Amino acid sequence: MKVLVLNCGSSSLKYQLFDMSDESVLAKGLVERIGIEGARIKHVKTGMEPVVSDLPIPNHKKAVEFVLERLLDAQCGVLSSLDELSAAGHRIVHGGDRFASSVRVDAEVVKGIEDVVPLAPLHNPANLTGIKAMIEVLPQLPQVAVFDTAFHQTMPPKAFVYGVPYRYYSEHKIRRYGFHGTSTSYVANRAAEMLGRPIESLKMVTCHLGNGSSITAVDGGRSVDTSLGFGTIPGILMGTRCGDVDPVVILSIMEEEGLDPKEMSHILHKESGVFGISGISSDLRDIEEAAAKGNERAQLALDMLVYHIKRYIGAYAAAMGGLDAVVFTAGIGENGIQIRDAVCRDLEFLGAKFAPEKNKVRGEEQLISADDSRVALMVVPTNEELVIARDTVRLTAAE
Ligand code: ADP
Numbered sequence: 001m002k003v004l005v006l007n008c009g010s011s012s013l014k015y016q017l018f019d020m021s022d023e024s025v026l027a028k029g030l031v032e033r034i035g036i037e038g039a040r041i042k043h044v045k046t047g048m049e050p051v052v053s054d055l056p057i058p059n060h061k062k063a064v065e066f067v068l069e070r071l072l073d074a075q076c077g078v079l080s081s082l083d084e085l086s087a088a089g090h091r092i093v094h095g096g097d098r099f100a101s102s103v104r105v106d107a108e109v110v111k112g113i114e115d116v117v118p119l120a121p122l123h124n125p126a127n128l129t130g131i132k133a134m135i136e137v138l139p140q141l142p143q144v145a146v147f148d149t150a151f152h153q154t155m156p157p158k159a160f161v162y163g164v165p166y167r168y169y170s171e172h173k174i175r176r177y178g179f180h181g182t183s184t185s186y187v188a189n190r191a192a193e194m195l196g197r198p199i200e201s202l203k204m205v206t207c208h209l210g211n212g213s214s215i216t217a218v219d220g221g222r223s224v225d226t227s228l229g230f231g232t233i234p235g236i237l238m239g240t241r242c243g244d245v246d247p248v249v250i251l252s253i254m255e256e257e258g259l260d261p262k263e264m265s266h267i268l269h270k271e272s273g274v275f276g277i278s279g280i281s282s283d284l285r286d287i288e289e290a291a292a293k294g295n296e297r298a299q300l301a302l303d304m305l306v307y308h309i310k311r312y313i314g315a316y317a318a319a320m321g322g323l324d325a326v327v328f329t330a331g332i333g334e335n336g337i338q339i340r341d342a343v344c345r346d347l348e349f350l351g352a353k354f355a356p357e358k359n360k361v362r363g364e365e366q367l368i369s370a371d372d373s374r375v376a377l378m379v380v381p382t383n384e385e386l387v388i389a390r391d392t393v394r395l396t397a398a399e
Contacts, residue, residue: 001019001020001021001086001087001393001397002017002018002019002020002026002079002084002085002086003017003018003020003085003086003087003088003089003389003392003393004016004017004018004067004071004085004087004088004089005017005018005088005089005090005091005385005388005389005392006064006088006089006090006091006130006134007090007091007130007384007385008060008090008091008126008127008129008130008131008133009123009126010122010125010126011032011033011034011035011036012030012031012032012033012034013030013031013034013060013063013064013067013130014028014029014030014031015028015029015030015031015067016028016385016389017071017078017079018385018386018389020086020389020390020393023386023389023390024046025046025385026045026046026078027043027044027045027046027070027071027076027077027078028043028044028046029041029042029043029044029050029067029070030042031057031063031066031067033057034057034058034059034060034062034063035057035058035059038054039054039055039056039057040052040053040054040055041053041055041057041063041066041067041070043067043070043076045076045077045078046078048076051070051075051076053066059129059133060129060130060132060133061132061133061136061137063133064130064133064134064136064137065137068082068137068138082138085138085141086142086393086396087141087142087143087144087392087393087396088134088138088141088142088143088144088392089102089143089144089145089146089388089389089391089392090105090127090130090131090134090143090144090145090146090388091127091146091148091182091384091388092113092124092127092128092145092146092147092148093120093123093124093127093147093148093149093179094116094119094120094123094124094147094148094149094177095112095113095116095145095147095148095149095150095153096112096115096116096119096149096173096177097153097173097175097177098112098115098116099112099145099147099149099150099153100150100153100154101150101153102144102145102146102147102150102388102391102392102394102395103144103145103395104142104143104144104395104396105131105135105142105143105144105145109145110128110131110132113127113128113131113145114128119173119177119230131143131145142395142396144388144391144392144395144396146182146387146388146391146392147181147182148179148180148181148182149177149178149179149181150181150182151178151181151182151184151185151223152176152177152178152179152181152216152223152226153223154222154223154224155176155178155223155224155225155226156224159176159224159225159319160175160176160177161175161176162174162175162176162229162230174230175230176226176228176229176230177228177229177230178214178216178223178226178228178229179212179214179226179228179232180208180212180214180216180226180228180330181223182384182387182388183208183329183330183382183384183387184206184208184214184216184218184223184226185387186382186383186384186386186387187206187208187327187329187380187382188204188206188216188218188221188327189221190365190380191204191206191325191327191376191378191380192221194365194367194378194380195324195325195376195378197324199220199221200220200221201220201324202218202220202221202324202325203217203218203219203220203317203320203321203322203323203324203325204217204218204219204323204324204325204326204327205217205218205312205313205316205317205323205325205326205327206218206326206327206329207309207312207313207326207327207328207329207333207343208329208330208333208382209236209309209328209329209330209331209332209333209336209339210239210330210331210332210333211238211239211240211282211331212228212232212238212239212241213227213235213236213237213238213330213332214226214227214228214235214236215227215235215236215309215312215313215316216316217316217319217320219320224319224320225316225319227243227244227312232269233268233269235308235312236305236308236309236312237273237274237277237301237304237305237308238273238274239273239274239275239282239283239284240269240270240271240272240273240274240275240276240282241268241269241272241273242268242272242273242276243273243308244308245268250264250268253267274287274301274305277297277300277301277304278290278295278297278298278300278301279297280295280297280298284305284331284332284336284339287301287302288302288338302338302339302342305339306339306342306343309339309343310343310347313326313343313347313350314350317350323350323351323352323375324375324376325375325376325377325378326344326347326352326375326376326377326378327378327379327380328340328377328378328379328380329379329380329381329382330382333379334362334363334364334379334381334382335362335363337359337360337361337362340359340368340379341354341356341359344359344368344369344377347375347377350375351373351374351375352369352373352374352375352376352377353369353370353372353373353374353375354368354369354370354373354377355367355368355369355370355371355373355377361379363381364379364381365378365379365380365381366378366379
């Protein structure tokens with residue numbers, strides 16, 4: 001079975017073509033600047049140099065057509081006919097409380113994703129353009145929607161209801177939804193496999209640390225709490241997002257500077273976090289470099305990030321009443337040796353004995369705790385696309 005996985009943004013489209021007989025990636029690529037000047041498509045056939053083409057791409061339908069053209073190309077292609085494609089899987093950011101698992105796409109599901117647009121006004125419309133473009137270009141191809149929020153639908157009300165009047169939840173669906181669920185589900189399952197233990201028996205804290213970050217309590221394979229919420233701001237310090245702040249701080253800034261919600265939203269999403277604290281960059285590598293040269297605000301940003309991660313690990317261990325593994329993933333989690341070191345060094349009181357000599361890895365699966373550590377500390381590179389491809393097979397293979 002060959003499965004095309006699509007992740008559609010408002011002006012971009014990322015894709016990977018899987019051969020699911022062995023879960024290998026045959027080709028992948030990125031279409032950028034769709035609908036704007038300077039559009040380009042970068043296509044990589046596995047094992048070959050990337051092929052980059054600059055060409056006008058007015059809309060997502062055209063982008064999908066170009067992707068299919070590349071996949072069929074005599075040189076850089078991997079398909080001899082589109083009939084070889086069995087199905088397409090789509091990453092959808094928000095499934096609201098309606099989608100607790102992946103689903104086959106039909107008109108009802110498209111409507112369901114549209115209904116959730118108010119909860120993810122930037123992402124869901126962009127994700128939907130990918131589905132609609134595929135329906136236009138290949139109407140017969142089975143399609144599956146995989147939601148970033150779905151994995152967290154197992155959270156109990158005590159974790160997802162906010163302490164504002166209950167009607168905001170019951171009437172307006174304002175609650176914690178959580179994100180990065182596809183990634184979290186992958187790394188939690190993979191970590192259990194690596195440990196050779198059934199996931200049902202494990203209490204884990206997963207740390208998805210990228211530009212956007214979230215920490216999740218995974219008890220028995222189910223999400224029971226997560227640090228992102230109704231939106232994508234809360235939790236730990238991120239690249240440009242502030243993480244948890246006292247809501248009064250927000251009210252006070254708005255009042256003091258006469259800001260409207262849109263302006264305040266920009267500050268919280270784009271001008272805060274590691275970038276806002278350091279005044280240098282949102283990229284952790286720049287911050288580590290500046291801190292090493294003695295920049296105090298860069299050092300503060302690092303200290304805050306590490307502290308926030310620790311705080312959540314401790315909180316979630318207590319919330320679950322135990323801890324068997326802490327899992328690091330995404331850009332910083334997979335590559336940030338220094339951050340992992342600082343987080344893991346004094347977790348012995350929790351039963352986690354760090355092994356610094358095992359921590360020198362980037363982007364590789366690795367146990368970074370000592371052999372006699374009761375709690376496993378682990379690096380598990382994420383693979384959201386593979387989860388989407390697997391769900392796509394699961395929901396379409398019967399045909
Ligand atoms: P996104 O949330 O955009 O998917 P990523 O998962 O790609 O983000 O993570 C991006 C972050 O990973 C950046 O802050 C980047 O600095 C960090 N990162 C990538 N490589 C390294 C590295 N070698 N050392 C430290 N941080 C790294």
